[in-house]
Amino acid sequence: MSDHIDNTDKIIFAEVARWLAAVRRRPGLVAHGCCHYCDEALAPALLFCNVDCRDDYEKEQAAMIRAGRAG
Ligand SMILES: [Zn+2]
Structure with a gap:
């Protein structure tokens, strides 16, 4: 069973690392102790409590940019 747990950890760490890299590329957002979404x-x-909030936030931002009211 430990192999299964090790693999799960690797998947989680890979996802967290990918996610942190993505949020750190975002110059406009500053961490303030609460999820931005x-x-x-x-x-x-x-910046976000999970990838769902990050994705929803990005969709919302993209929609606002398309509507001409970013920020
Ligand atoms: Zn959230």
């Missing part, structure tokens, strides 16, 4: 309390360095 749902306002859930977070560790101070995080």
Whole structure:
């Protein structure tokens, strides 16, 4: 069973690393201790509580940019 757990950890770490790399490329967002999408309390360095919030936030931002009211 430990192999299964090890593999799960690798998958989770890979996803977290990919996600952190993605959010760190985003110059406009500053971590403020809450999720930028749902306002859930977070560790101070995080921008979103999970990838769903990040994806939804990006969709919302993209929609606002398309509508001409980014920011
Ligand atoms: Zn959230």
